[in-house]
């Protein structure tokens with residue numbers, strides 16, 4: 001099995017090093033090949049997604065991706081910005097189904113900005129359509145307006161659009177995922193205003209006829225944003241478009257106390273996938289050895305489960321992460337009084353020790369508050 005390792009920018013290389021360490025500790029026959037992506041690739045190859053990197057990602061059985069982006073590239077023309085790498089990979093690999101779980105670990109209930117009783121035991125799954133919508137819709141650009149409020153003025157425009165097959169396939173993914181969970185799908189739209197999302201709602205409703213065992217609700221996106229902070233546990237699977245999914249998934253991630261804990265998977269129609277932490281490249285803490293590697297380590301677990309058909313190995317990683325949390329080890333983003341603050345590398349080492357049945361020697365030094 002061949003894995004393309006794309007560390008990227010900011011904290012990407014540091015967190016990726018820990019995930020690779022954990023994968024190597026599993027004694028699976030995994031072949032890894034690393035390539036540049038994002039700002040790092042722009043520096044070395046003049047493009048955020050060099051052909052070599054794209055070809056490696058296409059040829060591999062799965063892609064493990066760190067993070068891309070840095071403010072210093074904000075003035076580059078759009079096609080050369082680091083974000084184009086992840087958008088290009090999604091498009092060229094056909095990764096239309098993005099799974100973003102928001103799970104509140106029992107050990108971290110108090111790290112959430114919401115009251116503990118609202119988030120304790122939270123386990124929701126956002127399924128975001130990832131290759132359509134206003135992100136990729138054509139036409140887009142700048143022009144001189146011929147109509148609207150200011151004819152003759154400069155304007156910019158993007159196109160929101162979804163075709164029937166695009167909505168159908170993501171709806172199937174959501175209903176099938178719900179069957180393996182608590183059997184409930186909330187389709188999030190803006191059908192009260194947007195034609196695209198009235199169509200989305202109609203198509204999701206039609207696909208639902210094939211899944212009578214799954215409960216389907218519809219919710220407007222503004223209300224969904226509100227319900228996520230009011231009663232997050234009322235959701236099971238949320239399915240939505242690319243743009244709304246981008247926004248709601250960050251909101252949902254934060255409910256759990258740390259975006260540094262959340263993995264994600266982006267799958268094509270055959271189950272091949274790209275796996276990445278839900279957080280970004282955090283250039284402000286890059287190179288300091290303090291970033292939380294657990295989201296990337298858990299992304300590697302998701303990769304083993306979904307694309308490499310190694311569920312036992314995935315379980316082992318997830319149990320090891322639970323063990324280090326129970327042992328009280330915390331990176332700065334999830335640290336609280338009475339737990340032990342560790343760096344990126346120590347956290348990775350602790351997960352490797354826990355894989356071998358040693359749940360972290362650091363417990364002894366925890367001071368109880």
Ligand code: IPM
Nearest residue numbers: 068069083084086087246249
């Ligand atoms: C995400 C990110 C990306 C997106 C950016 C980096 C292009 O915010 O994966 O959620 O908007 O999809």
Ligand code: MG
Nearest residue numbers: 246247249250
């Ligand atoms: Mg986002």
